[in-house]
Amino acid sequence: MRKRLVGTARCCTLPVHYYLLTGETEDGRKTYGVLVEGDGRTSIPDITSSRSRVQSLLGRLIRGRVTPVTALDVVEDWILA
Numbered sequence: 303m304r305k306r307l308v309g310t311a312r313c314c315t316l317p318v319h320y321y322l323l324t325g326e327t328e329d330g331r332k333t334y335g336v337l338v339e340g341d342g343r344t345s346i347p348d349i350t351s352s353r354s355r356v357q358s359l360l361g362r363l364i365r366g367r368v369t370p371v372t373a374l375d376v377v378e379d380w381i382l383a
Contacts, residue, residue: 303347305337308357309364316340320364322356323347336360336377342370346377 305321312318318340325333325347334356335347350356359380362368368376 308360311364311367313367313369318369320360322360338368338370338373340370344370344373346374
């Protein structure tokens, strides 16, 4: 799994970093996920096979200043919406 920094936001005084995760299935298809690092770390791989959808999700996480503690809940809500 590869990671690429997409953005940084401040939550109070702490910087939070948002990464795009890129992986590959056994049959060669790409999968995308997110990694949120700040005061802790939450990695959520293999969310979707659509790069544009996960980039949209990352934009929302950055704008909302989502922390590692709440990232999984936000991503679950995004998937179910």
